[in-house]
Amino acid sequence: MSKNTSLHMKTLNKMIGKNSRKHLFPCIKDLVTSGLTLARFSREESKPSRQDITQYVAAWFKYIGVSSDECRDWMNGYCVDVLSAISSSSKSQIRHSTKSNIKYIFKSDVTFDCGCENNLFKACCEPSCPVYEEMSNKYKERMARKSDISYEPEPEPEDIGVGVERPPCKEKYSDQFEKAMEFALNSAKKGIAQKDIVTLLNDREYKTRTGKEWAYATLRAELRKHEDADISYKEKYRDRLEKAMEFVLNSAKKGVAQKDIVTLLNDREYKTRTGKKWTYAVLHVELKKHGNADISYKEKFRDQFEKAMEFALNRFKKGDAKKDIVTLLNDREYKTRTGKKWTYAVLQAELKRHNAGEHT
Known part of the structure; x- marks a missing residue:
């Protein structure tokens, strides 16, 4: 156990207090002290992301009754110190992502469901865990539901008369598919991970365009189709962005401070590449793309x-x-x-x- 993980474990025990033995499940203890143990995964296996672990631990905090504020205070340090090992994001990006994930978990109906020995992280699991029986039953029920859906026989076709074609699957499920896609797109805009969207779609019994359960690959393909059809925000605002950037670069050459450029852009109702108001951070990124990274500190100050x-x-x-x-x-x-x-x-x-x- 490193100094960082030891400190986080100590803080966690103090936060939980007398209930530490009851609530500190083996899988959580393993993830806190060791993070994701990559050696437990083969080369061929897909490995969980930092976001997966963040949401899992946040769901545990929610399950044991810890507030979202307390959860965030502890998770920020843990994610930066421990989970950064499996992430290429900067510390500030990790903090922002952690805050978003915690907000999602505490506001949604996502519950703690570890899967026991079958947990996504291959974290330690023991039958002596106080919630082992509850979680084991949850897992069995989930697998049974999936099994029932997978092997449910196709309903007999109705006798709709000679010469009348039966509506294709896509048409049959088109209404509920449209509702499913509306839900998926709204969730994606809120920053919810695609794997979680898949879970939520299936929990709400939404079906694909062919009437089947949602899978990660299916959702990904449908979102891509929608992006192509929607032309994407970048294209939609491309002309305005080009005019905005022309104004930005001219202002920068004149020595106008970036904060003042942001104000001028918004006063002239210029939009970013995603159609939003300009901020200092967005301008900084766009200038980097144009090879003017901050137009140097010398100009700024x-x-x-x-x-x-x-x-x-x-x-x-x-x-x-x-x-x-x-x-x-x-x-x-x-x-x-x-x-x-x-x-x-x-x-x-x-x-x-x-x-x-x-x-x-």
Whole structure:
């Protein structure tokens, strides 16, 4: 057990309190102390994602009666420290994703259903677990339902007369399929994972266009078809985005700060590539795509840097010591050309650039 996992386990035990033995199931303890043990999976097997584990643990918190706020406070650290090992996302992305997943679990009707020894993560499972019998029965019932649906005989065709064609499956299930797709698309827009959407579709007994149970591959294919038919948001707003980016790049070349560019874009009702309002983060990403990553910190902080240097040079000419000038600059919250606090070394370098010479 690493220092991080040991700390998270200690915090978790403290949070649960007296009920730690009762509520800390073997699978949860295993995931907290070890994360996902990849050695338990063969090369051919698909491995669960960070999001899968996040939702699983969040569902457990919900099951044992821990609030969403307490869950989020603990999960943020755990996901960043432990689950980042199986994710390529940045820490800030992981925190944002964790918050979204917890919100989904606590607001939806998703319940904790581990599957016992058949759990998705191949985490430790013991018959002595306090919920083993309950979860085992849940798993058996779920498998029985799937089995019944899979092997249910086709109903006898109705005698609808000679020369009258029987409606094809696609037509027969078209109404409920449209409702299913409406639900799936709304769920996808909310950031719900496709695997969870599949579960929710089947729980609500929605059928595919051919009247069968939903599978991950089927949902993925249907969402792709819908994306092609819908032309996608990117194309829909492409012309407006190009005009917006032309405005952005011209403004940036003139030295306009990015925050001001965002304000101007929204004032002119320009939209992003997904038809939404502009934010600093979105602008930053778009500029990176255009090879202007932040148009460099030098431009971003240029105005206030020039004021800082004007102040520094005046104080220097009056005979103030450089160390005192550094203190005054930071007291007035002036920043360097890269947006950082002033130091003696930085000031000395900047004064040299202005040919102010050394003055000790």
